[in-house]
Amino acid sequence: MFKRRVGELAKRPHIVPADATVTQAADLMINADVSCLAAVAGAKVVGFVTERELVRRLDVDLDPATPVRELVSRTSGGILKDLGLDEAIRRMLERHERHLPVVDISGSLLGLVTDKELVDALAVDFMVENVDCRALMRTEPIRLAPHRSVQLALDHMREKSAGSVLVVVDGKATGIFTERDALRAIMGHPERLTDPLSAYMSGPVVCVPVDAMVYKVILFMRQKGVRRLAVVEPDGRLAGLLSQQDILLYARRLS
Structure with missing residues (x-):
């Protein structure tokens, strides 16, 4: 397993000027369907801004006019393009990150590899693993009523x-x-924080049965363009949640 190199998977990052506002960054993420942007000043990448960082501060102290440069993170360091998939998964999980910059031997940025690319690359490997969703899913995801x-x-x-x-x-x-x-829904609209989840949730939820084979689930996630899905019992009751991070955690145990 895991014979591929991250250089094969890395993709050119979407960029945002470091002096752009976080609102502009959020709009770019939404329109481009990405969760990480490279912040640039001139031709230099000065850091990365992630969807998670924006959301964690969305209801606390985030002014929509805040410049991106105030939120950029400097990752723990780039990974070389020749790094194996198993090592890339290990570093991503240990760093609690969903994006890793891929660099050449001189340290120049070649692209980003995300949890999505790593999971997509695992589909063939999981074909030889007799494992279904029960083995990977989280049985206690966060659950709330629509009100x-x-x-x-x-x-x-x-x-x-x-x-x-x-x-x-x-x-x-x-x-x-x-x-x-x-x-x-919320960027620039703090008054919506008190609204019910039903006003802004996505639905219907993409679901798979508990006995679905993981390699098929990976292909299904790719087809639907989702990073997580609900796992359900035969009667439709919720059994758990399966995300790309859960798949990487299981793959890490196999390596």
């Missing part, structure tokens, strides 16, 4: 370092509220 507030959802997401909340009625997932939903 609960956006503020409460953000509080739980920050506390659990989670990227989503499942909206549940009578044991069944009726919607999902993600970091992307939060950026789209």
